[in-house]
Amino acid sequence: MKTLLHIVVYIFILMGLSGCNSDVFVEDFQPSVSDVTLEGNGDSVTIRFKSSNWDLLRVYDYYDNSSLYYSVYDKDGNIVSQNQSPVLEGLGKIVCDDIIYKDKMVDFAIERTHPREVKITVNENMYSSLFQFCVTVSNEYETKKIYVSITPSDRYIFDRITYSLDAYSYTDKQIEERKSIVVNNRGDESIVTNYIFPFKDEHRQIQFTSNNPEAFNLLADSKPEVEIPGIVDGHLVMNGELARYASDMQQLPLPFPDTEKEAVTTPPKTSQRITLLLEYEWFETNFTLYAVHPKTKKEKVITGTLQSKMPKGYFIKSEKLNN
Template sequence: MGAVAGWLTGCNQGVFIDDFRSEVEQVQLESDEDEVTLCFQTDDWTVEGGELSHSLKGQFSSFFFQQYNDQGEHIGTQESPSLDMHGSLSLHHPLIELYIEHLRSGELTVRVVENLLPECTLFLVLADKEMPEIQQFIRIQLQTAKYELEGITYTLNTWGEERKDGDRVLLSVTNNADTPTTITLYPWKEEHKQVRFRRVYLVTGGQGTLEKFDPFYLLEHPVEVEIPTFRKGFGFEMKGEKALLTGDWQQQDLPKADEERKVTVAQGEKIKIRKKVHYEAYDNDCVFRFRNVKTHKVREFSASFYQQLPTDIQVYTEKVK
C-alpha cells in the first residue's frame, strides 16, 4: 500500500484522498473552532470504528458519541464512533466538544469546538462498502486549548484541620572542657511550610457530571497567586504570600528561619539536644476561573488549598549516662 503522511493544519482546508488504498492520513486541528474535510473520489465507504485517546488522569465522566441521521434525528449512542450512512456524530462532553459529519457524498468533516484533553487524538477507521478488508486509517490530532487565569477567591474559614507532633534529636554534645559551653541552634531553619492546590473539580453548571483532574496544564504560562496566611490564634488572612497555581507540592521558607535558641552544656556533661515540633494543617476552599485565550470562554474550578506548617517548636535536653 502507498502511504500519504503529512501534518496539515485544519482551517477549513479539504484533504483530498484520491486513492482509497492510502494507508495513513494524519491531520492536526487547532483546539478551538477548527475543522477539516476529507474528500474521496467516491462514496463507497463507511466509518467502521475508531477511538478517542488522551493522556489526562483523574476522574471524569465517560465519552459517548450521539448519532444523528441526515435529517438531524437522534438514532443512537455509541462508545466508538461509527457511521454506516449519511449523518453525523456529536461528542458533547465537559472536556471536549467535536462533530464528525458525513452529510455530502465523498466528504467526511471533523469539527472541534473546544478540546481540554492533553495529547488528544481521534482515530477513525474507514472501510470500503464492498470490500471491508480495504481500510483507511485516519489520525486527527486535536491540540489542547490554552487558558489564562482570570481570578481566584478563597474562603478564609477552614475545614479538615490536622494536628501532629514530631520529635527528633538535633545534636549530641559532650563537654570535656573545664567550663560550661553554649551551643547556638536554629531549630526553625530546617522547617518549611508545605502547600498544594488539590481536590480540583470542574464546575459543570448543573450537568451532574464529576470531572476531577488537575487542569493547570491548560495555563499558557505559569501563574503565581496570593495564598492565605495563617493568623496566630485563629483563622487566616491575605498578607501577600504567594505560591504557584499548580497541583504539585511546594515548599516555602518560614519567617522564623534565623531565630536562635541557646543551650548551655555544663562541664563534663553529655547530653542530647532534642526538638519537638507541633504541626498544623488546613484546607481553604477556593474557586479559580480560567479564560480561554482564543474564545474568551470562562471555565470555573472548585478546589482546596492545603497547607501544613509548624506552629511551635520546643527545644529541650536529655542527659546521657
C-alpha cells in the same frame, strides 16, 4: 501531458489536506498522504466519498486514555451509546466526551449528515502536544482510514481564583521532629551550652494539587502569582499573601524572624541527646481557578486543593544517655 496532469492533481490533493475547512475525497487518498491536521483553536474538514456504500464509521485514539469516552447519536439526535470505542452506523454524530474532568481537554465531533460526507469539527485541544486519532469507514469488503491530528490550542489567560473559606481541614497541633544532636560532655568538668535556632532555614510550605494532570499546563503564564489564604485566629481568611500557581512544592518566607534561639546546657561528666520538635499549623482547602481563552473568550474552570504548612511553635527534648 498525462504525467503532468497527474502531478497537478496530486498537488491539489495535498493542498486540500493541509488547509482549513477543506473538502477531501477519501477514495483519492494514497497511503502516504492520508493525514489531516486541524487547528486546536477551532477548525473543520469535510471528507467526501465517491460512493455511499460505507456503512460503519469508527474512531480510535492513540492514547488509550481512560478519561475519554465518546457519545454516539443517531440522525435524530438521540443518544445511541457511550463508550471508549465508538461505532456509528449510517447517519449521525460521534462527540468526544470527558467523564472525569469538568471541562474537556480535547473537544471535537465527527458528523455524518450525508451518505457521502463526514465532517470533523474541532473546538480545542488543551493537551500540550498533538492529539491524534484515526477515523475508519468500512463496508463488508473494504476499510478506509483517515489519520487526524489536532494541534495544541492557545493557552488560557488567568482571570481569578477562589477558595472554600468556610469548608476546610485545619490543625494547629501537627508536631514533627526536625533535628537531633548528641552532646558528649563526659570528659569535661564544666557545663557545655548549645544554642538551638528552631526556625532557622524553616519556611511556610505551599502546594497546589489537582486530579487533572493537565491543570498546570493550561495557562499562557505557566506559574502566575495568585493570592492564597492564611489562618488568622483559627479562621481561614484572605490577607494579601501571594504564591505561584504551580504543582511543585513552594517554600515561602516565614511571617516572623527566624532568629529566635534557646540555650540548652549539658552538665559535666554527662552526655545527652537534644531533639528539636516543631509544631505546625496546617490546613487544606479547595480552590477554583478561572481562566479565559484569548481568542474564543471561552472560560475554563480548574479545581483542586491547596495545602499549607507553617511552623508556629517548638519543643526541645533533652534525653540523658547512660552509655
